Each structure stands twice: as structure tokens, then as C-alpha cells.
Amino acid sequence: xxxxxxxxxxxxxxxxxxxxxxxxxxxxxxxxxxxxxxxxxxxxxxxxxxxxxxxxxxxxxxxxxxxxxxxxxxxxxxxxxxxxxxxxxxxxxxxxxxxxxxxxxxxxxxxxxxxxxxxxxxxxxxxxxxxxxxxxxxxxxxxxxxxxxxxxxxxxxxxxxxxxxxxxxxxxxxxxxxxxxxxxxxxxxxxxxxxxxxxxxxxxxxxxxxxxxxxxxxxxxxxxxxxxxxxxxxxxxxxxxxxxxxxxxxxxxxxxxxxxxxxxxxxxxxxxxxxxxxxxxxxxxxxxxxxxxxxxxxxxxxxxxxxxxxxxxxxxxxxxxx
Amino acid sequence: xxxxxxxxxxxxxxxxxxxxxxxxxxxxxxxxxxxxxxxxxxxxxxxxxxxxxxxxxxxxxxxxxxxxxxxxxxxxxxxxxxxxxxxxxxxxxxxxxxxxxxxxxxxxxxxxxxxxxxxxxxxxxxxxxxxxxxxxxxxxxxxxxxxxxxxxxxxxxxxxxxxx
Numbered sequence: 001x002x003x004x005x006x007x008x009x010x011x012x013x014x015x016x017x018x019x020x021x022x023x024x025x026x027x028x029x030x031x032x033x034x035x036x037x038x039x040x041x042x043x044x045x046x047x048x049x050x051x052x053x054x055x056x057x058x059x060x061x062x063x064x065x066x067x068x069x070x071x072x073x074x075x076x077x078x079x080x081x082x083x084x085x086x087x088x089x090x091x092x093x094x095x096x097x098x099x100x101x102x103x104x105x106x107x108x109x110x111x112x113x114x115x116x117x118x119x120x121x122x123x124x125x126x127x128x129x130x131x132x133x134x135x136x137x138x139x140x141x142x143x144x145x146x147x148x149x150x151x152x153x154x155x156x157x158x159x160x161x162x163x164x165x166x167x168x169x170x171x172x173x174x175x176x177x178x179x180x181x182x183x184x185x186x187x188x189x190x191x192x193x194x195x196x197x198x199x200x201x202x203x204x205x206x207x208x209x210x211x212x213x214x215x216x217x218x219x220x221x222x223x224x225x226x227x228x229x230x231x232x233x234x235x236x237x238x239x240x241x242x243x244x245x246x247x248x249x250x251x252x253x254x255x256x257x258x259x260x261x262x263x264x265x266x267x268x269x270x271x272x273x274x275x276x277x278x279x280x281x282x283x284x285x286x287x288x289x290x291x292x293x294x295x296x297x298x299x300x301x302x303x304x305x306x307x308x309x310x311x312x313x314x315x316x317x318x319x320x321x322x
Numbered sequence: 323x324x325x326x327x328x329x330x331x332x333x334x335x336x337x338x339x340x341x342x343x344x345x346x347x348x349x350x351x352x353x354x355x356x357x358x359x360x361x362x363x364x365x366x367x368x369x370x371x372x373x374x375x376x377x378x379x380x381x382x383x384x385x386x387x388x389x390x391x392x393x394x395x396x397x398x399x400x401x402x403x404x405x406x407x408x409x410x411x412x413x414x415x416x417x418x419x420x421x422x423x424x425x426x427x428x429x430x431x432x433x434x435x436x437x438x439x440x441x442x443x444x445x446x447x448x449x450x451x452x453x454x455x456x457x458x459x460x461x462x463x464x465x466x467x468x469x470x471x472x473x474x475x476x477x478x479x480x481x482x483x484x485x486x
Binding site: 319 | 389397433
């Protein structure tokens with residue numbers, strides 16, 4: 001079964017949230033519009049609405065991630081759901097329990113939703129294909145495959161700064177090869193119909209044949225940044241810096257690190273984004289990360305609203321089924 | 323049934339101004355969508371100084387587990403601090419009382435008003451909770467099968483539909 005078949009109910013409503021691939025434009029816009037309603041909740045005296053009161057959400061993190069885990073926790077809390085986070089690496093699977101046995105146990109605790117992060121591509125899909133029908137599964141990042149909520153919070157941030165996607169030139173810079181964020185972003189931005197989508201990076205970090213996903217490839221940063229409205233910088237993962245794919249971190253910064261000077265060819269009102277955590281002086285200069293074009297911290301706040309939107313939408317679909 | 327909504331609203335405005343004596347600068351909040359239409363007329367008639375607040379109780383309904391989320395609507399917008407203020411809550415039709423309960427729960431998530439009064443254009447039979455309006459445009463005795471709906475925003479008219 002494909003992600004698309006698995007994550008939508010027969011009426012085309014979101015039941016699980018596994019990947020952007022296969023979701024149509026209307027549904028993506030629906031997620032963004034839902035998130036728009038939740039943005040204000042964090043600014044009120046009581047930072048929660050009772051929408052998911054009584055629901056139990058379990059964060060299943062097979063791979064560590066502080067930011068993603070905490071924003072899912074905050075999103076659930078602001079919807080009044082109960083949430084517990086299980087650091088699976090340290091728990092039962094270490095003792096030899098299989099993934100599906102762990103699932104059965106959590107189901108027996110009457111959970112309503114699993115938020116899954118795993119280093120293997122397809123882990124969230126596998127879980128969604130095997131859970132009880134009343135449970136929704138949200139992919140919080142699986143291997144090199146997808147990170148759909150990150151992509152949605154990025155496009156949400158873009159929409160809040162730039163109204164019409166069809167007028168925008170967007171560049172994704174860095175290690176596209178290993179980035180699930182980039183894959184999900186490419187699907188989301190193309191589905192929403194941006195005018196032009198570029199990826200910029202060294203040949204070793206751009207997958208061959210990526211042009212088939214509807215992107216233009218640049219190996220020269222300066223050339224790729226010309227006239228863009230949005231720059232998305234990807235994190236260069238430490239383990240890649242010393243491998244055979246790259247000469248060194250400082251060499252990388254010289255060629256692909258985002259600096260004010262290199263950004264000068266982008267549009268005057270271009271915004272700079274980064275999924276975090278940032279490596280200052282590797283993929284991005286501090287002057288840019290802390291500068292006026294940077295919307296990096298807004299991305300974090302928007303991440304909560306997007307996760308509230310997705311959680312409430314899938315729970316709503318399941319409520320309608322019963 | 324022919325009911326002139328504008329007349330009802332001006333009667334409500336008279337009742338409200340009597341009620342508001344000694345409570346300077348009240349805040350008015352309309353419940354999305356019909357309540358907002360009624361509230362914006364009342365707001366103008368009473369010449370209130372604070373902007374009109376809009377409450378969308380979609381996140382506070384008590385039927386999520388049964389029917390799920392309501393389709394996208396404008397989010398709530400209370401452009402003022404409700405702490406220690408007198409609030410006039412306005413809705414078009416007071417029926418089961420569940421909407422008002424949800425609205426009050428939401429208002430309290432913004433702060434602690436010193437009082438809340440309820441103004442409803444129509445007060446129809448069928449209450450399920452111990453809630454009553456302080457100011458009512460008109461009382462209607464309807465059976466469970468009959469529905470009343472405010473159409474607007476301009477002009478405001480009432481539609482009453484009977485079964486069959």
C-alpha cells in the first residue's frame with residue numbers, strides 16, 4: 001500500500017500523516033489554514049484549547065530529536081491531549097521486543113495517536129499499516145524518506161511572509177542527498193505551485209536524477225541564489241563532514257556557507273530559513289542566522305501550530321469514522 | 323412568521339443600555355457567525371468605545387469525539403484584555419445552552435472578566451443546561467423538529483422551518 005492510500009480515508013481526509021507525496025494541493029492548503037487558526041493560541045493567557053481533551057498521544061522516538069519532540073509535546077498539550085514521550089532507544093526494543101510487540105502494548109494502553117521518529121525510511125508507514133484502526137500515526141521523520149511536518153511548517157512560514165506561491169523562486173541549499181526535510185519540501189513546494197524550485201550543493205550531496213522531481217540543480221551558490229525569494233539552508237550533519245563526500249567544514253563554508261555577501265544577489269526581501277539545529281560557520285554565517293532576513297525562530301513557533309493542525313485533523317477524521 | 327430583526331435589535335439595545343448603567347466601557351463579544359452580525363449592530367447602536375470581539379467556539383465544542391472538527395472558520399479575535407471588565411456576550415439563537423457554555427469557557431482562557439451578561443436575539447425552547455439570557459429580543463416556543471436560523475449579514479432575516 002502506498003503512503004497515499006494509507007494516510008487518507010475513503011473521503012480523502014487525513015487519517016495518518018506519513019509523507020507529503022500523494023497529498024493534493026487542497027489538502028496542503030487545508031493544513032496551512034488550520035494552522036493559521038492555532039497560531040494565536042500560544043499568545044493567550046491560557047495557552048490551550050480543549051479540542052483533544054481526553055486523547056492520549058504517544059511520542060515514539062527511536063532516534064533522538066529535542067526540537068521535534070518538544071514541539072509535538074507542546075502541540076499536544078495546547079490541544080489539551082495527554083502526551084507521553086518514550087525514548088525507545090533506551091527501552092524495551094533494547095531488550096529484544098519487536099517493534100510490533102511494542103505497538104501492541106501501547107495499543108493496549110488505549111493510545112489514540114503515535115508520533116513516530118525513526119532512522120529507517122518507512123518506519124512510520126510500517127506502523128501505520130499495522131496499528132488498530134482507531135489510532136492515527138504521524139511521521140516525525142523517517143530515515144532519508146520524509147519529514148512532512150517540518151516541510152509544512154516551512155511552507156507555512158513562507159506563506160506568512162510571501163502571499164502567492166506561484167510567484168516565488170525558492171532555493172534549497174546544502175546536503176539534499178541525505179535530507180528527508182529537503183525531499184518533503186520539494187514535494188510540498190511543487191504541489192503548492194512555486195514558480196521555480198532550485199537545489200544548490202556540491203555534486204556529491206545532490207542525488208542524481210533529482211531534476212525528475214521538478215527542481216533545477218545548481219552547483220554554484222552565487223548563481224543559484226540569484227533573484228530568489230526564499231533560501232532554505234539545510235543542516236550539514238557532522239558525520240558527513242569528515243567523510244569522503246566533503247573536503248572539510250571550512251572548505252564547505254567557503255563554497256556553500258550562506259553569508260550576507262553571497263545573499264546580496266537574492267531579492268532584497270528574501271527570507272532565510274533553516275530547519276535547525278544550525279551549525280554556525282558551516283552552512284550558515286552567524287550574521288545571516290541572526291540577521292533581519294532570518295525567520296529561523298519563527299519556524300520553531302510555526303512548528304507548534306502546524307503540528308496542532310495535523311493532530312486535530314487526523315483525530316477529527318477518526319472521530320467521524322466512529 | 324414575520325419578525326422584524328432590526329426592531330428586535332433596537333429593543334435589545336434599549337434594554338442593554340439600561341442594564342449597563344454604572345458599568346462604564348463594557349466589552350462586547352459576538353459569537354461566530356450570527357452572533358457577530360447581531361453584535362455589530364448592537365455595538366453601533368450603543369456606540370461602544372472598545373472594538374467588537376469575535377468568538378469562534380469551534381475548539382471548545384463538546385461534540386468533537388462524536389463529529390470531529392468543524393470546517394475552517396475565522397479564528398477568535400478578542401482585541402482587548404478581558405481581565406476585570408464587564409463583558410456582553412451576544413448570540414443569535416439561544417437554544418440548548420451548549421454554545422454559551424463553550425463561549426464562556428473560551429473567554430475564561432483569555433482572562434477573568436468581572437462579569438458576563440448574555441444577550442440573545444431569540445430565546446427558543448429546548449435548553450439542556452442551566453443557562454439563561456439577560457437580554458432577549460424575543461422568546462420563541464418551538465418544537466424539537468422546528469429550526470430557526472438567522473440569515474445575514476445584511477439584511478438580517480429569520481428563517482423558521484417546520485418538519486415535512
